[in-house]
Amino acid sequence: MKKFRRNLTSGLYLFIFLMIIEVLLVIFLAVFLDDLFMLISIDKIWVGITWAIIRLVASIFAVILYYKILNRQEDPEFKIAWLIGLVVVPLFMTFLYLLFGYRGISKKERAVISLSRSTYVPYLKLQHKKHDEEEAKKDLGRAIGTFNYIKNTSGMGVHSNNRVTYYKNGEQFFPALIESLKEAKEFIFIEFFIIGDGEEWSAVKEILIEKAKQGVEVRLVYDDLGCAGIISPRTPRKLRKYGIKCYKFHKFKPFVHRSYNNRTHRKIVVIDHKYGFTGGMNLADEYANKVVRFGYWKDTMIKIEGSAISNLITTFLQDFDLCAKAPSDYNKYLDFEYEKFPDEGYIAPFGDGPGGIDNALIGEQNYINIINYATTRVDISTPYLIPTYKLLDAMRNAALRGVEVNLILPGIPDKKLVYRIAKSNFPFLLESGVNIYLYTPGFNHMKSALADNELGFVGTINFDFRSLVHHFECGATLYKSPCLKEIHEDFEEMLSVSEKVPVDFKQGIWSRFICAILKLFYPLF
Secondary structure, eight states, X not given: OHHHHHHHHHTHHHHHHHHHHHHHHHHIIIIIHHHHHHHHTTTOHHHHHHHHHHHHHHHHHHHHHHHHHHTSSSOGXXXXXXXXXXXXSHHHHHHHHHHHOOOSOOHHHHHHHHHHHHHHHHHHHHHHHTSOHHHXXXXXXXXXXXXXXXXXXXXXXXXXXXXXXXXXXXXXXXXXXXXXXXXXXXXXXXXXXXXXXXXXXXXXXXXXXXXXXXXXXXXXXXXXXXXXXXXXXXXXXXHHTXXXXXXXXXXXXXXXXXXXXXXXXXXXXXXXTTEEEEESOOBSGGGGTSSOSSBEEEOOEEEEESTTHHHHHHHHHHHHHHHHTSOOOHHHHHOOOOOOOTTOOEEEEEEEOSSTTTOOOHHHHHHHHHHHHOSSEEEEEOSOEEOOHHXXXXXXXXXXXXXXXXXXXXXXXXXXXXXHHHHTTHHHXXXXXXEEEEETTEEEOOOEEEETTTEEEEESXXXXXXXXXISBEEEEEEESOTHHHHHHHHHHHHHHTEEEOOTTOOOOHHHHHHHHHHHHXXXXX
């Protein structure tokens, strides 16, 4: 009942209700009014003429959209559903396209990101020159292409001399987070997709309030949809009383808007210039296994100490500026000489988003680059498996060239229909030699990849269209970092308690039929 009341006050149910009304209205206009106006026009010719004009205009728009979509520079799987729909139900799909057809961010948001990028990219380039570029190129070897891609798309480069600590579960991460927050003296930046009322949030909130009273600058961003019903909708107002700058990302509005498709799925904590955290965990009790949901909740985070924290700062400030609608002083936070930790490998934290300012699917290509790097073995963990064809094909090609590809998915799913769609991709991978495992202890929410125990990724990006195309995401790519050994050991431990999917796995005819239809439209949303 408490959750129900929160959903009502948060606007979630209002949004769902209005969305249903809008969709039904569009369907009514597209389908039923055609017959209605046909009947009315028998006695009133002007009504029939008016409706004919409306249909003609809609058809013209549909044709224009058809060729616009056809000529967009993007993967065909993003186009197919729109093209088929525009042929079958042109009026309905035209309305739908106006709501959800544009995958990128708005012009205003693009302007904010462009402004922030013009501020931080020159600074990060200046920082990069302080390091020995030639030595870095030599050390990175074949991995240099992966890091060049991140730098050229996100503007955030690779950093050396950074210490990285790996947390293989919430039981390790949350105590470390609490202790690190207590050390804050200058500023605390926090961004999560989900913040849920409970022990962990209560402990963090208490520290944030105390630090704000001490004069520490505290900024907090969380996703409005992700937190609907699990945290008080008045949280920003309450926290601002203590001087905490708190915002909901893409707040609910009383009408369907394409921004609802673009959530912040990022998980970032920055404490002074001392600690930076990122990974797959949200700020809620189930991630610490204090609340049992779907068995044991498996997830990971990393803590960064060193200059790579500047990448996390810029990623966070971009989202904060989108919420606050005002630019931050990047130089205030980026002009800092970080402590160096020799012989700790390389790391490149980065942010990915829906269109951004370069229209690159950074998260998708980063995964592909890591998979293509592998010569002997690649381990991948993801809670969902509804990826782009390019990502599926990368795993398949790696297996066909003799690489041991181990893919770990949840043994207990959180969304049964999504899980069924994920299983529809199993035969394509299994027949090429990919090993698929189901994490039997519970729900595997970990989003990581590791190639040849040398090149790895820990972050927020799932193998699905929500993460790869629509959401604001982040993570860190690592090379020859000592913590990669711990990541390898974690994968080994997970494989030891997971059930291997048989090579001859098959779904029933009905499941294959349903999944085929759903997969057709899944890229749209």
